[in-house]
Amino acid sequence: MSKPTVPMYDNYIGGRWMRAASGNTSENRNPANSDEVIGNFPDSSADDALAAIAAARSAYDSWRLVPAPKRAEILFKVAQIITERKEQFARDMTREMGKVLDETRGDVQEAIDMTYFLAAEGRRMYGQTTPSELPDKWAMSMRQSMGVCSIITPWNFPMAIPSWKIIPALVCGNTVVFKPSELTPLSALNFVRVLEEAGVPPGVVNMVTGGPIIGELFTTHRDISVVSFTGSTAVGRLVNQNAAPHFKKVHLEMGGKNCIMIMEDANLDLALEGCLWGGFGTSGQRCTAASRVIVHERVHDKFVEQFVARAKALRVGDGLDAGSQVGPSISEKQLAKVMSYVEIGQNENARVACGGHRLTDGNYARGHFHEPTIFADVTPEMRIAKEEIFGPVVSVLKCTSLDDAIEIGNNVDYGLSASLYTQDINRAFRAMREMYTGIFYVNAPTIGAEVHLPFGGTKATGNGHREAGTAALDVFSEWKSIYVDFSGKLQRAQIDNNPVALTP
Numbered sequence: 001m002s003k004p005t006v007p008m009y010d011n012y013i014g015g016r017w018m019r020a021a022s023g024n025t026s027e028n029r030n031p032a033n034s035d036e037v038i039g040n041f042p043d044s045s046a047d048d049a050l051a052a053i054a055a056a057r058s059a060y061d062s063w064r065l066v067p068a069p070k071r072a073e074i075l076f077k078v079a080q081i082i083t084e085r086k087e088q089f090a091r092d093m094t095r096e097m098g099k100v101l102d103e104t105r106g107d108v109q110e111a112i113d114m115t116y117f118l119a120a121e122g123r124r125m126y127g128q129t130t131p132s133e134l135p136d137k138w139a140m141s142m143r144q145s146m147g148v149c150s151i152i153t154p155w156n157f158p159m160a161i162p163s164w165k166i167i168p169a170l171v172c173g174n175t176v177v178f179k180p181s182e183l184t185p186l187s188a189l190n191f192v193r194v195l196e197e198a199g200v201p202p203g204v205v206n207m208v209t210g211g212p213i214i215g216e217l218f219t220t221h222r223d224i225s226v227v228s229f230t231g232s233t234a235v236g237r238l239v240n241q242n243a244a245p246h247f248k249k250v251h252l253e254m255g256g257k258n259c260i261m262i263m264e265d266a267n268l269d270l271a272l273e274g275c276l277w278g279g280f281g282t283s284g285q286r287c288t289a290a291s292r293v294i295v296h297e298r299v300h301d302k303f304v305e306q307f308v309a310r311a312k313a314l315r316v317g318d319g320l321d322a323g324s325q326v327g328p329s330i331s332e333k334q335l336a337k338v339m340s341y342v343e344i345g346q347n348e349n350a351r352v353a354c355g356g357h358r359l360t361d362g363n364y365a366r367g368h369f370h371e372p373t374i375f376a377d378v379t380p381e382m383r384i385a386k387e388e389i390f391g392p393v394v395s396v397l398k399c400t401s402l403d404d405a406i407e408i409g410n411n412v413d414y415g416l417s418a419s420l421y422t423q424d425i426n427r428a429f430r431a432m433r434e435m436y437t438g439i440f441y442v443n444a445p446t447i448g449a450e451v452h453l454p455f456g457g458t459k460a461t462g463n464g465h466r467e468a469g470t471a472a473l474d475v476f477s478e479w480k481s482i483y484v485d486f487s488g489k490l491q492r493a494q495i496d497n498n499p500v501a502l503t504p
Protein backbone atom coordinates (compact mmCIF):
# COMPACT_ATOMS: atom_id res chain seq x y z
CA MET A 1 0.00 0.00 0.00
CA SER A 2 1.39 3.44 -0.86
CA LYS A 3 2.09 5.82 2.00
CA PRO A 4 -0.38 8.71 2.36
CA THR A 5 1.07 11.94 1.02
CA VAL A 6 1.91 14.45 3.69
CA PRO A 7 0.19 17.82 3.18
CA MET A 8 2.42 20.86 2.73
CA TYR A 9 1.23 24.07 4.35
CA ASP A 10 2.20 27.73 3.86
CA ASN A 11 2.74 31.00 5.66
CA TYR A 12 0.10 33.69 5.14
CA ILE A 13 1.64 37.05 4.31
CA GLY A 14 -0.04 40.08 2.72
CA GLY A 15 -3.09 38.01 1.80
CA ARG A 16 -1.09 35.29 0.00
CA TRP A 17 -0.23 31.76 1.04
CA MET A 18 3.46 31.12 0.44
CA ARG A 19 6.39 28.88 1.28
CA ALA A 20 9.21 30.07 3.53
CA ALA A 21 11.66 32.13 1.49
CA SER A 22 14.34 29.54 2.26
CA GLY A 23 12.06 26.65 1.24
CA ASN A 24 12.76 25.01 4.62
CA THR A 25 9.99 23.04 6.30
CA SER A 26 9.48 21.16 9.51
CA GLU A 27 7.28 18.19 10.28
CA ASN A 28 4.37 18.24 12.69
CA ARG A 29 3.69 14.82 14.23
CA ASN A 30 0.85 13.35 16.27
CA PRO A 31 1.92 13.08 19.94
CA ALA A 32 -0.28 9.99 20.38
CA ASN A 33 1.44 8.28 17.44
CA SER A 34 4.70 9.76 16.28
CA ASP A 35 4.54 7.71 13.04
CA GLU A 36 1.74 9.96 11.85
CA VAL A 37 2.93 13.16 10.21
CA ILE A 38 0.19 15.80 10.32
CA GLY A 39 1.90 18.04 7.79
CA ASN A 40 4.97 19.95 6.73
CA PHE A 41 5.00 23.60 7.73
CA PRO A 42 7.33 26.46 6.79
CA ASP A 43 10.38 26.62 9.00
CA SER A 44 10.60 30.35 8.44
CA SER A 45 13.52 32.72 8.69
CA ALA A 46 14.00 36.44 9.25
CA ASP A 47 13.06 37.18 5.61
CA ASP A 48 9.56 35.78 6.14
CA ALA A 49 9.12 37.59 9.44
CA LEU A 50 10.20 40.90 7.88
CA ALA A 51 7.81 40.42 4.95
CA ALA A 52 4.96 39.79 7.40
CA ILE A 53 5.78 42.91 9.44
CA ALA A 54 5.95 45.03 6.26
CA ALA A 55 2.56 43.70 5.10
CA ALA A 56 0.97 44.38 8.47
CA ARG A 57 2.48 47.86 8.61
CA SER A 58 1.15 48.77 5.20
CA ALA A 59 -2.35 47.35 5.87
CA TYR A 60 -2.63 49.30 9.13
CA ASP A 61 -3.26 52.67 7.49
CA SER A 62 -6.53 51.54 5.94
CA TRP A 63 -7.71 48.96 8.53
CA ARG A 64 -7.58 51.43 11.41
CA LEU A 65 -9.99 53.68 9.48
CA VAL A 66 -12.58 50.95 8.86
CA PRO A 67 -15.40 51.80 11.30
CA ALA A 68 -15.22 49.49 14.31
CA PRO A 69 -18.80 48.15 13.79
CA LYS A 70 -17.77 47.15 10.23
CA ARG A 71 -14.64 45.42 11.52
CA ALA A 72 -16.95 43.65 13.94
CA GLU A 73 -19.21 42.40 11.14
CA ILE A 74 -16.29 40.55 9.60
CA LEU A 75 -15.41 39.07 12.98
CA PHE A 76 -18.96 37.85 13.60
CA LYS A 77 -18.60 35.97 10.33
CA VAL A 78 -15.39 34.43 11.67
CA ALA A 79 -17.32 33.05 14.64
CA GLN A 80 -20.04 31.66 12.33
CA ILE A 81 -17.56 29.85 10.08
CA ILE A 82 -15.66 28.34 13.04
CA THR A 83 -18.99 27.12 14.43
CA GLU A 84 -19.69 25.30 11.14
CA ARG A 85 -16.22 23.66 11.16
CA LYS A 86 -16.01 22.99 14.89
CA GLU A 87 -15.83 19.22 14.64
CA GLN A 88 -13.17 19.19 11.93
CA PHE A 89 -11.04 21.74 13.80
CA ALA A 90 -11.36 19.78 17.05
CA ARG A 91 -10.23 16.57 15.33
CA ASP A 92 -7.27 18.32 13.71
CA MET A 93 -6.35 19.72 17.11
CA THR A 94 -6.50 16.36 18.87
CA ARG A 95 -4.26 14.89 16.18
CA GLU A 96 -1.68 17.60 16.48
CA MET A 97 -1.60 18.22 20.23
CA GLY A 98 -3.15 15.18 21.86
CA LYS A 99 -5.86 16.40 24.22
CA VAL A 100 -9.07 14.39 24.14
CA LEU A 101 -11.84 15.34 21.73
CA ASP A 102 -14.20 16.76 24.36
CA GLU A 103 -11.45 19.17 25.32
CA THR A 104 -10.46 20.18 21.81
CA ARG A 105 -14.13 20.84 21.09
CA GLY A 106 -14.03 23.08 24.15
CA ASP A 107 -10.92 24.83 22.82
CA VAL A 108 -12.63 25.59 19.50
CA GLN A 109 -15.79 26.66 21.35
CA GLU A 110 -13.73 29.09 23.37
CA ALA A 111 -12.49 30.67 20.14
CA ILE A 112 -16.12 30.99 18.98
CA ASP A 113 -17.28 32.51 22.28
CA MET A 114 -14.35 34.89 22.45
CA THR A 115 -14.88 36.02 18.87
CA TYR A 116 -18.58 36.75 19.41
CA PHE A 117 -17.92 38.49 22.70
CA LEU A 118 -15.10 40.73 21.48
CA ALA A 119 -16.56 41.39 18.02
CA ALA A 120 -19.53 42.91 19.85
CA GLU A 121 -17.11 45.46 21.30
CA GLY A 122 -17.01 46.95 17.80
CA ARG A 123 -20.34 48.60 18.67
CA ARG A 124 -19.35 49.48 22.24
CA MET A 125 -15.71 50.15 22.98
CA TYR A 126 -16.98 52.87 25.23
CA GLY A 127 -15.00 55.92 26.15
CA GLN A 128 -16.08 58.58 28.63
CA THR A 129 -17.69 61.97 28.32
CA THR A 130 -17.30 63.94 31.47
CA PRO A 131 -17.83 67.52 32.66
CA SER A 132 -14.92 69.83 32.20
CA GLU A 133 -13.76 71.86 35.18
CA LEU A 134 -13.91 74.92 32.94
CA PRO A 135 -16.96 76.59 31.42
CA ASP A 136 -17.72 76.12 27.72
CA LYS A 137 -15.37 73.21 27.40
CA TRP A 138 -16.04 69.59 26.40
CA ALA A 139 -14.04 66.63 27.80
CA MET A 140 -14.04 63.06 26.62
CA SER A 141 -11.82 60.00 26.16
CA MET A 142 -11.66 57.38 23.44
CA ARG A 143 -9.63 54.29 22.60
CA GLN A 144 -7.18 54.51 19.74
CA SER A 145 -5.51 51.69 17.85
CA MET A 146 -1.77 51.19 18.24
CA GLY A 147 -0.33 49.72 15.05
CA VAL A 148 1.13 46.29 14.37
CA CYS A 149 0.66 43.75 17.17
CA SER A 150 2.77 40.63 17.37
CA ILE A 151 0.99 37.59 18.74
CA ILE A 152 3.15 34.76 20.06
CA THR A 153 1.31 31.71 21.37
CA PRO A 154 1.90 28.30 23.00
CA TRP A 155 0.61 24.88 21.98
CA ASN A 156 -1.78 23.93 24.80
CA PHE A 157 -4.78 26.02 23.61
CA PRO A 158 -3.83 26.30 19.96
CA MET A 159 -7.01 27.96 18.68
CA ALA A 160 -8.44 29.54 21.84
CA ILE A 161 -5.34 31.52 22.79
CA PRO A 162 -4.74 32.97 19.31
CA SER A 163 -8.39 34.08 19.31
CA TRP A 164 -8.00 35.72 22.75
CA LYS A 165 -5.34 37.96 21.22
CA ILE A 166 -6.05 38.34 17.51
CA ILE A 167 -9.75 39.20 17.81
CA PRO A 168 -9.35 42.09 20.30
CA ALA A 169 -6.31 43.35 18.35
CA LEU A 170 -8.42 43.48 15.17
CA VAL A 171 -11.58 44.94 16.64
CA CYS A 172 -9.47 47.76 18.09
CA GLY A 173 -8.16 48.54 14.58
CA ASN A 174 -4.65 47.05 14.75
CA THR A 175 -3.00 44.71 12.31
CA VAL A 176 -1.31 41.47 13.33
CA VAL A 177 1.75 39.34 12.81
CA PHE A 178 1.17 35.93 14.36
CA LYS A 179 3.68 33.26 15.32
CA PRO A 180 2.00 30.15 16.67
CA SER A 181 3.83 27.42 18.56
CA GLU A 182 5.91 25.28 16.22
CA LEU A 183 4.10 22.29 17.80
CA THR A 184 0.56 23.31 16.77
CA PRO A 185 0.68 25.14 13.44
CA LEU A 186 -2.35 23.36 11.94
CA SER A 187 -4.87 24.75 14.45
CA ALA A 188 -3.36 28.20 13.95
CA LEU A 189 -3.62 27.84 10.21
CA ASN A 190 -7.25 26.67 10.45
CA PHE A 191 -8.01 29.85 12.38
CA VAL A 192 -6.19 32.13 9.94
CA ARG A 193 -7.92 30.52 6.95
CA VAL A 194 -11.25 31.39 8.54
CA LEU A 195 -10.15 35.00 9.05
CA GLU A 196 -9.29 35.16 5.36
CA GLU A 197 -12.56 33.55 4.29
CA ALA A 198 -14.61 35.87 6.50
CA GLY A 199 -13.14 38.86 4.67
CA VAL A 200 -10.30 40.16 6.83
CA PRO A 201 -8.42 42.21 4.19
CA PRO A 202 -4.95 41.20 2.92
CA GLY A 203 -2.11 42.18 5.23
CA VAL A 204 -4.33 42.72 8.27
CA VAL A 205 -3.40 39.30 9.68
CA ASN A 206 -0.15 37.57 8.74
CA MET A 207 1.01 34.21 10.02
CA VAL A 208 4.59 32.97 10.00
CA THR A 209 5.40 29.53 11.40
CA GLY A 210 8.79 28.70 12.85
CA GLY A 211 10.91 28.94 15.97
CA PRO A 212 12.41 31.51 18.34
CA ILE A 213 14.06 33.52 15.56
CA ILE A 214 10.61 34.63 14.38
CA GLY A 215 9.52 35.37 17.94
CA GLU A 216 12.65 37.47 18.52
CA LEU A 217 12.07 39.58 15.43
CA PHE A 218 8.43 39.99 16.38
CA THR A 219 9.52 41.37 19.77
CA THR A 220 12.28 43.72 18.65
CA HIS A 221 11.35 45.15 15.24
CA ARG A 222 10.74 48.91 15.27
CA ASP A 223 7.39 48.60 13.47
CA ILE A 224 5.86 46.43 16.21
CA SER A 225 3.86 48.42 18.76
CA VAL A 226 2.39 45.68 20.97
CA VAL A 227 3.75 42.26 21.86
CA SER A 228 1.21 39.83 23.28
CA PHE A 229 2.90 36.65 24.45
CA THR A 230 1.63 33.51 26.15
CA GLY A 231 4.10 30.82 27.11
CA SER A 232 6.65 29.87 29.72
CA THR A 233 7.97 32.32 32.28
CA ALA A 234 11.54 31.80 31.05
CA VAL A 235 10.69 32.83 27.47
CA GLY A 236 8.34 35.58 28.69
CA ARG A 237 11.21 37.12 30.63
CA LEU A 238 13.33 37.10 27.45
CA VAL A 239 10.50 38.66 25.45
CA ASN A 240 10.16 41.40 28.06
CA GLN A 241 13.90 42.10 28.06
CA ASN A 242 14.13 42.12 24.27
CA ALA A 243 11.17 44.49 23.90
CA ALA A 244 12.14 46.86 26.73
CA PRO A 245 14.72 49.02 24.90
CA HIS A 246 12.08 49.83 22.28
CA PHE A 247 9.36 50.79 24.82
CA LYS A 248 6.85 48.42 23.29
CA LYS A 249 3.71 47.54 25.17
CA VAL A 250 4.31 43.99 26.33
CA HIS A 251 1.54 41.72 27.51
CA LEU A 252 2.77 38.49 29.13
CA GLU A 253 0.78 35.45 30.24
CA MET A 254 3.11 32.81 31.65
CA GLY A 255 3.44 29.76 33.88
CA GLY A 256 1.45 28.64 36.91
CA LYS A 257 1.58 26.45 40.02
CA ASN A 258 -2.05 26.51 40.99
CA CYS A 259 -3.61 24.99 44.07
CA ILE A 260 -6.86 23.48 45.24
CA MET A 261 -7.35 23.87 49.01
CA ILE A 262 -9.69 21.39 50.69
CA MET A 263 -11.03 22.11 54.16
CA GLU A 264 -12.27 19.48 56.60
CA ASP A 265 -15.91 20.56 56.04
CA ALA A 266 -15.70 20.24 52.24
CA ASN A 267 -17.93 18.00 50.18
CA LEU A 268 -15.15 15.48 49.60
CA ASP A 269 -16.74 13.80 46.57
CA LEU A 270 -17.09 17.14 44.85
CA ALA A 271 -13.51 18.05 45.74
CA LEU A 272 -12.29 14.73 44.36
CA GLU A 273 -14.04 15.35 41.04
CA GLY A 274 -12.48 18.80 40.95
CA CYS A 275 -8.97 17.50 41.65
CA LEU A 276 -9.21 14.84 38.94
CA TRP A 277 -10.41 17.34 36.36
CA GLY A 278 -8.13 20.17 37.51
CA GLY A 279 -5.04 17.98 37.89
CA PHE A 280 -5.30 15.56 35.00
CA GLY A 281 -7.49 17.36 32.45
CA THR A 282 -5.40 18.20 29.34
CA SER A 283 -2.85 15.78 30.92
CA GLY A 284 -1.98 18.55 33.38
CA GLN A 285 -0.88 20.75 30.50
CA ARG A 286 -2.99 23.78 31.36
CA CYS A 287 -1.52 26.98 32.74
CA THR A 288 -4.33 26.76 35.32
CA ALA A 289 -3.80 23.05 36.10
CA ALA A 290 -4.25 22.12 39.76
CA SER A 291 -0.77 20.75 40.26
CA ARG A 292 -0.99 21.20 44.06
CA VAL A 293 -3.73 19.99 46.35
CA ILE A 294 -3.55 21.29 49.92
CA VAL A 295 -5.72 19.19 52.24
CA HIS A 296 -6.76 19.73 55.84
CA GLU A 297 -5.08 17.17 58.11
CA ARG A 298 -8.44 15.88 59.37
CA VAL A 299 -9.49 14.61 55.95
CA HIS A 300 -6.05 14.25 54.36
CA ASP A 301 -5.59 10.46 54.55
CA LYS A 302 -9.13 9.68 53.43
CA PHE A 303 -8.74 12.13 50.54
CA VAL A 304 -5.41 10.70 49.38
CA GLU A 305 -6.77 7.16 49.44
CA GLN A 306 -9.78 8.06 47.32
CA PHE A 307 -7.86 10.40 45.01
CA VAL A 308 -5.35 7.64 44.25
CA ALA A 309 -8.10 5.11 43.57
CA ARG A 310 -9.82 7.51 41.17
CA ALA A 311 -6.58 8.52 39.41
CA LYS A 312 -5.65 4.86 38.85
CA ALA A 313 -8.97 4.35 37.10
CA LEU A 314 -8.42 7.16 34.58
CA ARG A 315 -8.15 5.88 31.02
CA VAL A 316 -5.03 7.13 29.27
CA GLY A 317 -5.03 6.97 25.48
CA ASP A 318 -5.29 8.56 22.08
CA GLY A 319 -7.58 11.58 22.38
CA LEU A 320 -9.51 10.47 19.29
CA ASP A 321 -10.61 7.24 21.03
CA ALA A 322 -13.99 7.73 22.66
CA GLY A 323 -12.95 6.12 25.95
CA SER A 324 -9.81 8.18 26.55
CA GLN A 325 -9.80 10.61 29.46
CA VAL A 326 -6.13 11.60 29.53
CA GLY A 327 -4.11 12.10 26.35
CA PRO A 328 -0.34 12.16 25.77
CA SER A 329 2.20 14.83 26.62
CA ILE A 330 2.73 17.16 23.69
CA SER A 331 6.27 16.02 22.85
CA GLU A 332 9.13 13.75 23.79
CA LYS A 333 10.84 16.78 25.35
CA GLN A 334 7.82 17.60 27.52
CA LEU A 335 7.49 13.97 28.58
CA ALA A 336 11.19 13.92 29.53
CA LYS A 337 10.53 16.98 31.71
CA VAL A 338 7.62 15.19 33.42
CA MET A 339 9.78 12.13 34.07
CA SER A 340 12.62 14.24 35.41
CA TYR A 341 10.23 15.84 37.94
CA VAL A 342 9.02 12.41 39.02
CA GLU A 343 12.66 11.60 39.77
CA ILE A 344 13.17 14.95 41.53
CA GLY A 345 10.12 14.28 43.73
CA GLN A 346 11.41 10.85 44.68
CA ASN A 347 14.83 12.28 45.51
CA GLU A 348 13.10 14.86 47.70
CA ASN A 349 11.50 11.96 49.60
CA ALA A 350 7.96 12.61 48.48
CA ARG A 351 5.95 9.41 48.15
CA VAL A 352 4.69 8.25 44.76
CA ALA A 353 1.14 7.30 45.77
CA CYS A 354 0.27 6.21 42.23
CA GLY A 355 1.68 6.33 38.71
CA GLY A 356 5.24 7.49 38.24
CA HIS A 357 6.01 5.82 34.93
CA ARG A 358 5.96 6.37 31.23
CA LEU A 359 3.51 4.09 29.42
CA THR A 360 5.17 2.10 26.68
CA ASP A 361 3.16 -1.06 25.99
CA GLY A 362 0.98 -1.74 22.95
CA ASN A 363 -0.82 1.35 21.68
CA TYR A 364 1.27 3.55 23.94
CA ALA A 365 4.53 2.59 22.24
CA ARG A 366 4.49 5.30 19.57
CA GLY A 367 3.19 8.12 21.80
CA HIS A 368 4.31 10.30 24.70
CA PHE A 369 2.09 8.81 27.40
CA HIS A 370 2.59 8.99 31.15
CA GLU A 371 0.60 7.53 34.03
CA PRO A 372 -1.47 9.96 36.08
CA THR A 373 0.83 10.46 39.05
CA ILE A 374 0.14 11.58 42.60
CA PHE A 375 2.84 12.54 45.06
CA ALA A 376 1.87 12.41 48.75
CA ASP A 377 3.91 13.60 51.76
CA VAL A 378 4.90 16.68 49.81
CA THR A 379 6.16 19.69 51.78
CA PRO A 380 6.06 23.30 50.59
CA GLU A 381 9.82 23.72 50.05
CA MET A 382 10.10 20.75 47.65
CA ARG A 383 10.66 21.59 43.99
CA ILE A 384 7.63 19.51 42.97
CA ALA A 385 5.55 21.84 45.18
CA LYS A 386 6.99 25.03 43.69
CA GLU A 387 7.93 24.53 40.04
CA GLU A 388 5.65 24.14 37.04
CA ILE A 389 5.81 20.55 35.72
CA PHE A 390 3.10 20.78 33.03
CA GLY A 391 2.18 17.12 33.00
CA PRO A 392 -0.13 14.62 34.74
CA VAL A 393 1.56 15.01 38.13
CA VAL A 394 -0.21 16.31 41.25
CA SER A 395 1.46 17.04 44.59
CA VAL A 396 -0.63 16.65 47.75
CA LEU A 397 0.32 18.73 50.77
CA LYS A 398 -1.14 18.69 54.28
CA CYS A 399 -2.38 21.81 56.09
CA THR A 400 -3.62 22.46 59.64
CA SER A 401 -6.06 25.33 58.98
CA LEU A 402 -7.32 27.71 56.33
CA ASP A 403 -4.61 30.22 57.24
CA ASP A 404 -1.99 27.52 56.85
CA ALA A 405 -3.45 26.55 53.44
CA ILE A 406 -3.44 30.17 52.28
CA GLU A 407 0.17 30.59 53.42
CA ILE A 408 1.23 27.46 51.50
CA GLY A 409 -0.95 28.38 48.52
CA ASN A 410 0.53 31.85 48.13
CA ASN A 411 4.10 30.79 48.80
CA VAL A 412 5.09 30.13 45.17
CA ASP A 413 6.50 32.37 42.46
CA TYR A 414 3.35 32.13 40.35
CA GLY A 415 -0.14 33.58 40.85
CA LEU A 416 -2.58 32.37 38.23
CA SER A 417 -5.44 30.38 39.76
CA ALA A 418 -6.47 28.98 43.15
CA SER A 419 -9.53 27.28 44.56
CA LEU A 420 -11.10 26.43 47.90
CA TYR A 421 -13.53 23.66 48.79
CA THR A 422 -15.51 24.45 51.93
CA GLN A 423 -19.12 24.78 53.10
CA ASP A 424 -18.24 27.81 55.21
CA ILE A 425 -19.05 31.11 53.51
CA ASN A 426 -16.85 33.10 55.88
CA ARG A 427 -13.82 31.01 55.03
CA ALA A 428 -14.66 31.24 51.33
CA PHE A 429 -14.67 35.04 51.41
CA ARG A 430 -11.50 35.20 53.47
CA ALA A 431 -9.62 32.98 51.03
CA MET A 432 -11.06 34.93 48.09
CA ARG A 433 -9.48 38.06 49.54
CA GLU A 434 -6.20 36.57 50.73
CA MET A 435 -5.10 34.50 47.74
CA TYR A 436 -2.93 36.70 45.53
CA THR A 437 -3.94 35.19 42.19
CA GLY A 438 -5.67 36.46 39.06
CA ILE A 439 -8.41 33.83 39.27
CA PHE A 440 -10.12 32.25 42.28
CA TYR A 441 -12.78 29.54 42.49
CA VAL A 442 -15.01 28.38 45.32
CA ASN A 443 -16.11 24.74 45.21
CA ALA A 444 -14.78 24.32 41.67
CA PRO A 445 -11.33 23.39 40.35
CA THR A 446 -8.67 25.86 39.18
CA ILE A 447 -9.59 25.48 35.51
CA GLY A 448 -12.66 26.61 33.59
CA ALA A 449 -12.39 30.33 32.85
CA GLU A 450 -15.22 32.00 30.92
CA VAL A 451 -14.51 34.43 28.09
CA HIS A 452 -16.30 37.51 29.40
CA LEU A 453 -14.19 37.83 32.55
CA PRO A 454 -10.55 38.97 32.69
CA PHE A 455 -7.99 36.15 32.50
CA GLY A 456 -4.40 36.28 33.73
CA GLY A 457 -2.18 36.04 36.75
CA THR A 458 0.02 37.83 39.25
CA LYS A 459 3.75 37.58 40.07
CA ALA A 460 5.72 35.37 37.64
CA THR A 461 2.51 34.49 35.78
CA GLY A 462 1.83 37.92 34.32
CA ASN A 463 2.89 41.53 34.09
CA GLY A 464 -0.33 43.20 35.11
CA HIS A 465 -2.36 42.94 31.92
CA ARG A 466 -5.34 40.65 31.38
CA GLU A 467 -6.79 38.94 28.39
CA ALA A 468 -10.49 38.20 27.77
CA GLY A 469 -13.39 40.29 28.95
CA THR A 470 -13.21 43.96 28.13
CA ALA A 471 -9.78 43.97 29.82
CA ALA A 472 -8.42 42.64 26.51
CA LEU A 473 -9.20 46.01 24.92
CA ASP A 474 -6.75 47.65 27.32
CA VAL A 475 -3.92 45.54 25.89
CA PHE A 476 -4.65 46.43 22.28
CA SER A 477 -5.61 50.10 22.52
CA GLU A 478 -4.43 53.30 24.13
CA TRP A 479 -6.54 56.01 25.69
CA LYS A 480 -6.73 59.42 24.12
CA SER A 481 -8.29 62.25 26.14
CA ILE A 482 -9.83 65.00 24.05
CA TYR A 483 -10.74 68.51 25.16
CA VAL A 484 -12.78 70.91 23.01
CA ASP A 485 -12.81 74.48 24.25
CA PHE A 486 -15.68 76.50 22.75
CA SER A 487 -15.32 79.52 25.05
CA GLY A 488 -13.32 81.44 22.49
CA LYS A 489 -10.68 82.41 25.04
CA LEU A 490 -7.64 80.88 26.72
CA GLN A 491 -8.72 78.90 29.78
CA ARG A 492 -6.01 77.44 31.96
CA ALA A 493 -6.82 74.18 33.75
CA GLN A 494 -6.13 74.18 37.51
CA ILE A 495 -5.59 77.97 37.36
CA ASP A 496 -8.57 79.72 35.79
CA ASN A 497 -11.08 77.63 37.75
CA ASN A 498 -9.93 79.18 41.02
CA PRO A 499 -13.20 80.15 42.87
CA VAL A 500 -11.70 83.57 43.67
CA ALA A 501 -11.11 84.26 39.98
CA LEU A 502 -14.71 83.19 39.21
CA THR A 503 -16.18 85.76 41.65
CA PRO A 504 -17.71 88.64 39.60
Ligand code: NAD
Nearest residue numbers: 153154155180181212215216231232235253254255256287
Ligand atom coordinates in the same frame (compact mmCIF):
# COMPACT_ATOMS: atom_id res chain seq x y z
P1 NAD B 1 7.26 28.47 25.35
O1 NAD B 1 7.61 29.62 26.23
O2 NAD B 1 8.27 27.43 25.11
O3 NAD B 1 6.81 29.00 23.90
C1 NAD B 1 5.78 29.96 23.73
C2 NAD B 1 5.95 30.64 22.38
O4 NAD B 1 7.13 31.45 22.42
C3 NAD B 1 6.14 29.67 21.21
O5 NAD B 1 5.45 30.15 20.08
C4 NAD B 1 7.64 29.73 21.00
O6 NAD B 1 8.06 29.39 19.69
C5 NAD B 1 7.93 31.19 21.27
N1 NAD B 1 9.32 31.52 21.57
C6 NAD B 1 10.32 30.69 21.93
N2 NAD B 1 11.47 31.39 22.12
C7 NAD B 1 11.17 32.69 21.87
C8 NAD B 1 11.92 33.91 21.91
N3 NAD B 1 13.21 33.91 22.25
N4 NAD B 1 11.30 35.06 21.61
C9 NAD B 1 9.97 35.08 21.28
N5 NAD B 1 9.22 33.96 21.23
C10 NAD B 1 9.81 32.78 21.52
O7 NAD B 1 5.91 27.85 25.98
P2 NAD B 1 5.12 26.54 25.50
O8 NAD B 1 5.89 25.33 25.88
O9 NAD B 1 4.67 26.71 24.08
O10 NAD B 1 3.81 26.64 26.42
C11 NAD B 1 3.74 26.18 27.73
C12 NAD B 1 3.83 27.32 28.71
O11 NAD B 1 2.82 28.29 28.43
C13 NAD B 1 3.60 26.90 30.15
O12 NAD B 1 4.54 27.52 30.98
C14 NAD B 1 2.20 27.39 30.46
O13 NAD B 1 1.95 27.65 31.82
C15 NAD B 1 2.17 28.66 29.65
N6 NAD B 1 0.80 29.08 29.39
C16 NAD B 1 0.35 30.16 30.06
C17 NAD B 1 -0.97 30.60 29.88
C18 NAD B 1 -1.49 31.80 30.61
O14 NAD B 1 -2.49 32.35 30.18
N7 NAD B 1 -0.87 32.22 31.70
C19 NAD B 1 -1.80 29.91 28.99
C20 NAD B 1 -1.29 28.80 28.31
C21 NAD B 1 0.02 28.39 28.52
